[in-house]
Amino acid sequence: xxxxxxxxxxxxxxxxxxxxxxxxxxxxxxxxxxxxxxxxxxxxxxxxxxxxxxxxxxxxxxxxxxxxxxxxxxxxxxxxxxxxxxxxxxxxxxxxxxxxxxxxxxxxxxxxxxxxxxxxxxxxxxxxxxxxxxxxxxxxxxxxxxxxxxxxxxxxxxxxxxxxxxxxxxxxxxxxxxxxxxxxxxxxxxxxxxxxxxxxxxxxxxxxxxxxxxxxxxxxxxxxxxxxxxxxxxxxxxxxxxxxxxxxxxxxxxxxxxxxxxxxxxxxxxxxxxxxxxxxxxxxxxxxxxxxxxxxxxx
Numbered sequence: 001x002x003x004x005x006x007x008x009x010x011x012x013x014x015x016x017x018x019x020x021x022x023x024x025x026x027x028x029x030x031x032x033x034x035x036x037x038x039x040x041x042x043x044x045x046x047x048x049x050x051x052x053x054x055x056x057x058x059x060x061x062x063x064x065x066x067x068x069x070x071x072x073x074x075x076x077x078x079x080x081x082x083x084x085x086x087x088x089x090x091x092x093x094x095x096x097x098x099x100x101x102x103x104x105x106x107x108x109x110x111x112x113x114x115x116x117x118x119x120x121x122x123x124x125x126x127x128x129x130x131x132x133x134x135x136x137x138x139x140x141x142x143x144x145x146x147x148x149x150x151x152x153x154x155x156x157x158x159x160x161x162x163x164x165x166x167x168x169x170x171x172x173x174x175x176x177x178x179x180x181x182x183x184x185x186x187x188x189x190x191x192x193x194x195x196x197x198x199x200x201x202x203x204x205x206x207x208x209x210x211x212x213x214x215x216x217x218x219x220x221x222x223x224x225x226x227x228x229x230x231x232x233x234x235x236x237x238x239x240x241x242x243x244x245x246x247x248x249x250x251x252x253x254x255x256x257x258x259x260x261x262x263x264x265x266x267x268x269x270x271x272x273x274x275x276x277x278x279x280x281x282x283x284x285x286x287x288x289x290x291x292x293x294x295x296x297x298x299x
């Protein structure tokens with residue numbers, strides 16, 4: 001298979017359960033893969049080195065900052081860059097569509113791609129457009145603690161091929177992650193942080209998303225309406241018990257974020273941004289030329 005002139009970037013922290021498949025999914029067709037690891041304690045580094053993937057380490061600060069570090073400091077040589085999470089897989093149809101798009105004389109500066117969610121081992125009827133592919137140098141990330149978004153300087157198109165999003169390996173892992181994320185969201189709200197972009201009801205996909213995020217708290221019966229929206233309009237009723245479980249848990253996540261925000265406002269105590277368990281720098285990475293190039297402060 002001819003390689004695409006695309007560099008894949010992944011952020012990792014203890015991703016041994018996903019990483020090998022993630023690398024195997026993209027290595028046949030992408031020109032280069034970079035990993036920015038937040039000092040994993042499992043076999044993440046071993047897997048990356050085994051598959052000859054370029055990896056650097058940087059302690060986690062927040063998602064927006066970590067991604068901006070990646071796209072600004074990594075020596076990306078290809079004309080295109082793609083963001084990929086270790087729990088995401090690119091379908092063959094999407095690879096061929098990306099090939100046609102980036103070879104076109106009328107190529108856009110970035111592309112929305114539909115992402116299908118899997119939950120409890122099953123695919124759901126949930127697809128969300130995510131910005132994953134852009135011309136190198138045309139992107140920066142929103143400066144937010146969590147739920148960061150690529151902001152493209154230029155024209156954005158949309159592809160039809162999908163990314164499969166497998167998310168967590170089990171509900172225990174999923175709940176741990178959501179517990180951290182809701183705390184991060186509550187911290188952002190109580191501190192009055194700006195949203196990823198200007199909210200606009202009639203704007204693009206991201207602007208509409210930010211509009212509903214900004215005004216969600218003012219909607220009466222919002223959690224009940226959210227559940228109905230997920231069940232009916234997002235069609236997860238078609239996914240049976242798994243779909244209903246997912247919709248129920250998504251509503252509970254929103255409820256938990258509200259409770260955490262109210263607690264912080266009431267008590268005046270704002271916690272530190274939560275971090276998943278992590279270790280120290282791996283000596284094999286510290287001594288690498290790439291680590292010295294992009295993150296000399298870690299030495």
